[in-house]
Amino acid sequence: MLEISPAKVVHIIYQSREGNMGERELHAFIQGLNEDEQAHLVALAWVGRGVYEAGDFADAVETAFNERAAPTDQYLMGMPHLAENLEAGLEAMGFDVAEVEDDFLRDH
Known part of the structure; x- marks a missing residue:
């Protein structure tokens, strides 16, 4: 189960597309997520890159927790x-x- 709301992920997608104007805000937004949300966000990125399959999402989350070396x-x-x-x-996870x-x- 995804421990970060899809809306937060879309916020990050939107901010990352803003380039330099949104960079500071994006760093702050990601830093403000709790550890579970951060691990799930990393796992989502890995699934999107093809490092993990959607069916292996739990393994991706565990790896994100265990191998975190940088902020x-x-x-x-x-x-x-x-x-x-x-x-x-997100799409691979069915959203x-x-x-x-x-x-x-609509909300922003």
Whole structure:
């Protein structure tokens, strides 16, 4: 089960696409997530990159907890194609990204 709301993931996707203007806010947003949310976010990115399959999500989360070496915000923001990886990860986990994005944009 996903321990981070899809809306928070879409917020990160949106901010990462903003480039330098959203970089400081994105670092702060990711830092403000709790440890469970951060691990699930990393696991989602890995699923989106194809490192793990959606069916192995629990293993990805466990690995994210156990192998954390750098702050999550720095690790993720150093990842090429972060927004695309998170989008693909959400889709692989069965979420309708377009619907979540519509809800996010309507609220912002």
